[in-house]
Amino acid sequence: MSQTARPLSPHLGIYRWRVNMWQSVLHRLTGLFLCLGALWLAWGLFAAASGADAWNAFADFCASGIGNGLLILWTWALLFHLCNGIQHLFRDGGMGFDAAQREHSQTPSYFATGWIILATSFVLTALVWACLLLRVKGGAA
Amino acid sequence: MSAIGGNSLRTPLKNVRGLGSAQSGVRHWWLQRLTAVALVPLSLWFLWLLMGLAHADVAMARAAIAQPVHAVLLAALVVSVFWHGALGLQVVIEDYVHTRWQEVALQVAVRFGAFLVASACLFAIARIALG
Numbered sequence: 001m002s003q004t005a006r007p008l009s010p011h012l013g014i015y016r017w018r019v020n021m022w023q024s025v026l027h028r029l030t031g032l033f034l035c036l037g038a039l040w041l042a043w044g045l046f047a048a049a050s051g052a053d054a055w056n057a058f059a060d061f062c063a064s065g066i067g068n069g070l071l072i073l074w075t076w077a078l079l080f081h082l083c084n085g086i087q088h089l090f091r092d093g094g095m096g097f098d099a100a101q102r103e104h105s106q107t108p109s110y111f112a113t114g115w116i117i118l119a120t121s122f123v124l125t126a127l128v129w130a131c132l133l134l135r136v137k138g139g140a141a
Numbered sequence: 142m143s144a145i146g147g148n149s150l151r152t153p154l155k156n157v158r159g160l161g162s163a164q165s166g167v168r169h170w171w172l173q174r175l176t177a178v179a180l181v182p183l184s185l186w187f188l189w190l191l192m193g194l195a196h197a198d199v200a201m202a203r204a205a206i207a208q209p210v211h212a213v214l215l216a217a218l219v220v221s222v223f224w225h226g227a228l229g230l231q232v233v234i235e236d237y238v239h240t241r242w243q244e245v246a247l248q249v250a251v252r253f254g255a256f257l258v259a260s261a262c263l264f265a266i267a268r269i270a271l272g
Contacts, residue, residue, distance in 0.1 A: 049272075055202060
């Protein structure tokens with residue numbers, strides 16, 4: 001079967017980076033990172049089931065600098081993976097592959113959704129944490 | 142393939158016909174999408190739930206989890222998350238781990254780990270909701 005020496009496809013290095021390549025890389029990275037987030041969820045549920053001491057240890061971690069940083073990153077990872085996943089589902093359904101939308105040289109419409117997804121994920125993350133900050137301030141005042 | 146094909150006159154297609162798909166067909170693809178569709182509303186709801194639980198003490202957290210609707214949705218989220226995550230990790234391992242014994246060991250660890258941690262989550266939810 002492999003007797004014929006067929007030409008290999010060119011390696012990644014020759015392609016210009018475009019937003020859909022970032023989407024693909026980030027989808028996998030955020031997916032991996034969200035697997036860690038699933039362990040965080042398990043910790044929280046188990047701590048709540050175990051009692052006050054276990055919950056306080058969990059809550060202290062969440063309130064720490066590292067905990068806050070991780071929670072912000074998890075928020076963005078979840079929202080990016082969610083937005084990009086929705087586009088993924090539409091494209092799995094064959095949408096967005098019309099001839100006009102494939103014409104990269106003429107119109108960037110094929111890539112526009114990628115930039116919209118990236119921007120939306122950052123804006124929603126900022127909104128979530130702005131709401132949290134306002135609530136904490138309101139609760140303290 | 143050469144072991145099967147050899148120098149025979151049969152075409153490669155003839156050699157593989159009837160052996161089934163090379164891997165597992167569309168089951169993996171379909172379950173990944175099915176859990177993804179479930180996770181669209183579930184993860185948005187989960188984010189909203191978490192925002193309400195910022196700085197909660199253990200009593201508030203338990204009260205929120207114990208609400209019947211929340212307990213059921215959390216259980217659905219846990220099943221979908223760990224299933225979706227295990228399917229995703231499986232592909233990552235298939236793509237990047239090329240030493241056979243390491244690949245198999247990791248695949249087994251991912252399956253066992255996902256099942257174990259998801260079970261622990263479901264147990265915790267049940268204990269809070271029913272206890």
